[in-house]
Amino acid sequence: MDFGESGDTKSVVLAEVGPAGTPRIELVPLTSGRRLVRLEGTLEEIAHRAQRVDDAWVKAVVNVEVPDPFLPDTLAKMLPRATLVAVDERRAGATESMPEQRETSTELPGIEELLRDYLPGRGTTGLALDRAMTALAHLQAEPDLDDPAPCCEETLLTAAIDGRLDGLDRAGLLSGTDTTAAETTR
16 A cells, blocks of 8 residues: 555455355455545645544645755644654745655665675675675775776685585685695694
């Protein structure tokens, strides 16, 4: 359900179907739940309709002359039982409404965070995860993306993503890493 459906009467279909006879089908309107209300207009116009809103979920589009940083607070006082889902300001002469900047928004995670969350689910953890993340950082820092230098880290990153680190000979894969001492210690 979304605000495009706010004027619709919600209902369910009850159907009784048995082995014999004609099915009985009944449309039953829903009488409980909270309504969706879309309010549009000036603050004064919205104030006149505020008493009919009650405890609905509200999306408000307010016609304003200048941006008002206190608009959500003003509407919350006008609609004390309602839940404000979105508050948009629409200025005269603007072609589209301006989304309210004070709405809660989640920033999308970066590739590093996505990869760090993904690899453990594929069995890449601990030192292997750290090395894969280092390889990603080196790849991202590559100066000429059109002509990248051969990179053993890329091989390691690809193997980590594919879950093939167990059988991979890692000796000398990471440039500047001395793996012979570590192999001898095992």
